[in-house]
Amino acid sequence: MQPSPAEVARTLAAGRLAGTAQVAYRPGPHEVRHATDPSGRILLLVSIVSDLAAALRPEPGTRGRALVLDVRDLPPAAGAPALGRLWVSGWAEPLDGPAARQAAVDFAEVVPTGDLLDVGRRFTLHRFEPVEVRLERGGTVIDVEPAEYAAAEPDPLHPIERELLADLTDHHGSEVAAFIRRQLGGVVPAAGPDEPPPQVVRLDRYGLVVALGPGGARYRARLAFPRPMSGQAELAELLHPVLCRRRRQTDRVDQDWSPSVLPDQGRSRG
Structure with missing residues (x-):
């Protein structure tokens, strides 16, 4: 969605x-x-x-x-x-x-x-x-x-989107990158040796927009949440298994998300 x-x-x-x-x-x-x-x-x-x-x-x-x-x-x-x-x-x-x-x-x-x-x-x-x-x-x-x-x-998350994205990048970068790769491994080409890590570039109540791929031709894809979010508390509950390794149940978490490459902006230059 x-x-x-x-x-x-x-x-x-x-x-x-x-x-x-x-x-x-x-x-x-x-x-x-x-x-x-x-x-x-x-x-x-x-x-x-x-x-x-x-x-x-x-x-x-x-x-x-x-x-x-x-x-x-x-x-x-x-x-x-x-x-x-x-x-x-x-x-x-x-x-x-x-x-x-x-x-x-x-x-x-x-x-x-x-x-x-x-x-x-x-x-x-x-x-x-x-x-x-x-x-x-x-x-x-x-x-x-x-x-x-x-x-x-x-969108209830728009007022805090910038802060949420900064937190995901600065404090959970490796966990987010691994999750994105698991979700999109069968949709986009495999990562190259010098490729920057995947990252979340936008966020709304329905899902995440992520960027991955080589620096000169990044792919953009959307990861839809299992359900629309009502606010920050519900989003934190949803992301907790993704970001906290000790409690993560990888198979179940991955099944609940719907990945797709964005058709109108699948590649972004720069």
């Missing part, structure tokens, strides 16, 4: 990656701090003295401004594949009163910042419901239905 386009879109939109906003018929783009509420609606935290605040000011007789939020994935390590680029379009309107207070709580759940305490004074919150969602992956643009986007969940 792999994340669906809607799940990837929700993960990119969540607010932990930098984004820019382009307001229709206004100069830009503008760097923006954003987050999503539980329904996937976009929240923008905007300084009242910024160019973005001026661009978002509604015209008389209207509720808000049309804009596009643009978010690019930042791979967690050199050579790791990107999740893609996201564009979310909608009509942003300023919030006040109870709606602004609830939006501040929702924003803080994703991106805690002290500036939320100044909403209504130095900052405003704007919110918009996605009308159009587009995801670019590998040069292909995918239209995601807004209803599917709203129903999807952000």
Whole structure:
């Protein structure tokens, strides 16, 4: 299994990656701090003295401004594949009163910042419901239905992916490399004498993306988890037999995973 386009879109939109906003018929783009509420609606935290605040000011007789939020994935390590680029379009309107207070709580759940305490004074919150969602992956643009986007969940491991990958590389490199070789020994060519060790380059709730092969032409493959992960605790329980040799039951562990070379990015140069 792999994340669906809607799940990837929700993960990119969540607010932990930098984004820019382009307001229709206004100069830009503008760097923006954003987050999503539980329904996937976009929240923008905007300084009242910024160019973005001026661009978002509604015209008389209207509720808000049309804009596009643009978010690019930042791979967690050199050579790791990107999740893609996201564009979310909608009509942003300023919030006040109870709606602004609830939006501040929702924003803080994703991106805690002290500036939320100044909403209504130095900052405003704007919110918009996605009308159009587009995801670019590998040069292909995918239209995601807004209803599917709203129903999807952000990946629970994405906020800590970088730390998890660093831990696997720095503290469990030999165990991970041996496990990857056992899983993919019949799928990819045997290791050469000077080949760098296999490593995990991306991680999500459904599995691992691994790289192996000679330095000039690394293979990428996916190892699917036996079940989707709900968070770090469940992932640690799953990986414990792989990483801790004394308790590892190699045959059973290997049978529970589903390896496959990625068809669209099977080889990566560099």
